[in-house]
Amino acid sequence: MYLAELLFLLSLAVWVGSIVFFTFVVSPAVMSSISKEQAAKVINAIYAPYYRLGYLCGAAASLALLIRRLSGGRMWPTAWFMILVLMVLMAVFLDVVIGDRARMAEEALQEDPKQKENFYRLHRISLGMNLLMLGAGFLLMWLTASRLDF
Template identity: 30%
Template sequence: MSARFLLGIFDSVYVIALTAWVGSILFFTFGVAPIIFTVLGSENGAKFVRALFPTYYAWGATAGAIALPAFVAVPLCYPEYRGGAVAIQSMAILAGTLIMLYGGNSLTPAINAARDAGAEGQERFKKLHRRSVCLNALVLVIGVGLLIAFANRPAPRTSGIKEWSSSAGSPAPGTGVWQSPG
């Protein structure tokens, strides 16, 4: 497989995963959440959100877990894409993924427990809900930033790495220069 073919595969997987992630955040935040409590009322809306959030966070964590290796694979094929920007963007993907895991596995159960505590848990519920909103906003900003960075990535300057096989020859002794067999 050529580096160009691999670039197409890795970029496609990365963009699909990242847009699925950002799209789910946008859809839930601006599409679903405002309607839930209006249509279902406070009690039923809370039950619906409680059932929805584990899937929402799992979706985001899965999308991040798919996006990260697809993103990191590109510099393996094209050396010109290596550098500090890869580390920063990789850390951003990892941070977003970890935030989604925290939201689904720790924050959501704590929010549910505070809500179940009734009046005495109201202040804790508000604090945890604010944290959830802020973390979701942060992940949205990270995702949009990553999409912008991808859209502004320059085209490859080289044809990428080349695989050498035994039929490709071997380096000339002492020179490191490859020569054809025969």
């Protein structure tokens, strides 16, 4: 049973850690140390593996919940799985919808400075959803840790 909890917590820890590191360390460091054009290229290059890591962690955490359920262990509330699904859906939305639109808005910004507001709106949505994913991940880690018997 504890392997399922371990897999679940490790998956969440890696995912939450990547969100914290990218949002609060990598992005600010890149944006403050090189030109905006170069920073945009670096950040855009990081997005794909960043979201793939989220997908992988979401799949591993889902697998842990499935293992727990099939092994006849104590059930975890359905709400936990729903929070996890919401996190994965947010990651997919950010990657596929917002990410593509932000890249297009950024390219259009080079030709038309009036696109600035559109780009910043998409950036705010991205940042807000990343923070929601972070909060949901912390919540799931706390809920899981509070149920473990050490």
